[in-house]
Amino acid sequence: MANGNFIDQVRIYCRSGKGGAGCMHLHRAKYVPKGGPDGGDGGRGGHIILQGNRNLWTLLHLKYQKHIIATDGGHGGQSRSFGKDGEDKIIQVPCGTVVYDGDTGEWLAEIKEDSEQLVLLKGGRGGLGNWHFRSATNQTPRYAQPGEPAQERNIVLQLKVLADVGLVGFPNAGKSTLLSVVSAAKPEIADYPFTTLTPQLGIVAVRDNCSFCMADIPGIIEGASEGKGLGLRFLRHIERNAVLLFMVPVAVPDRDGDADEQSALAHIEKEYRILLAELEKYNPELLTKARLLALTKCDIQTIDPQPLQERLGIPVFCISSVTGMGIPELKDALWAELQKEQNQIIEISHAPIDVTRQSDLGDEVSGDNKHSNTAADADEPQTIYLNEVDEDWDISKYKGIGWDQ
16 A cells, blocks of 8 residues: 555544424324324434444545435424434444544543444434323423534544554664565565655464464654654554564664674663653553564674573564564564464554644644645645755655655
């Protein structure tokens, strides 16, 4: 799927249908004097319903559908005729979609299973016709109930990718290469940072015709929890993973050439703890997940993982996606972790979101930052001024927005 087609967060306005008004009518027929009240009830307004769909992988179909409005209920009629119920609006969303209030950022609900339905906004009930108000002392009531008003709400939908194993690492750590080797996925692979701009999924086959889903999360850098790099935009996809596979390259060149083993071990531990700290800042519950560490690019430099494994207290594997070294052992270890009972049920608590970050929701940013380029604006036309002075000017950052074509 193209990067511009992966939409994992949208903001929409929803309004249910209002109930139809009850009818105030008195029966009139030949040879029927004083027929009495016969006004019917109004119809129910349409609901706004979310429904999980396993065939959807993104919220792209809602990107340009900003207003979803259900139809109103019909009014009651004479002869105790009921009004027509309003048509429900069913919003198809991928499994793993989380619903937030668009004004307060409060968590409302989530859709986990296929065909699971959630009534987001209830339609108004129809009003009662005057037939319901007849009595011995009020035989001709000349009033009826109006229908209940509609409910309206701004909604933020966030997609958190459902995967068994999530790849966590700095840019250019070899995550996309590993995914392309162990599965049939074809992520973009290049020698510059942030090649992967959207999560990529792949099905990894293991022994005895078993398989699990692996997600390649875009690279994390120090300060991602504060908005640096791709920021918080894709950290939420890690919350759904049962097992986290940290990936750190072992090849660490120094000023004189290749680094010795001790400095390489120190560098690996430092990068691992930086990644762990960023996950903790985003959501402390992520530290309770099962973790493994894969040392990538071991075909360039060999290293003994035993001291690092004793120091960190997690399994450490030396792998090479180019030569295939350590790949079968890593797949078996991941499968064994997934079979453990504590990794079967993934329950997370959803913190409220910051609705003031308009750029994350695809809306226009007001104030001094309205001209800033964000990841959410990557699919919008941009103007590039080549005469501007920028010391960190890098042509690769304009890849994919039409400038390089």
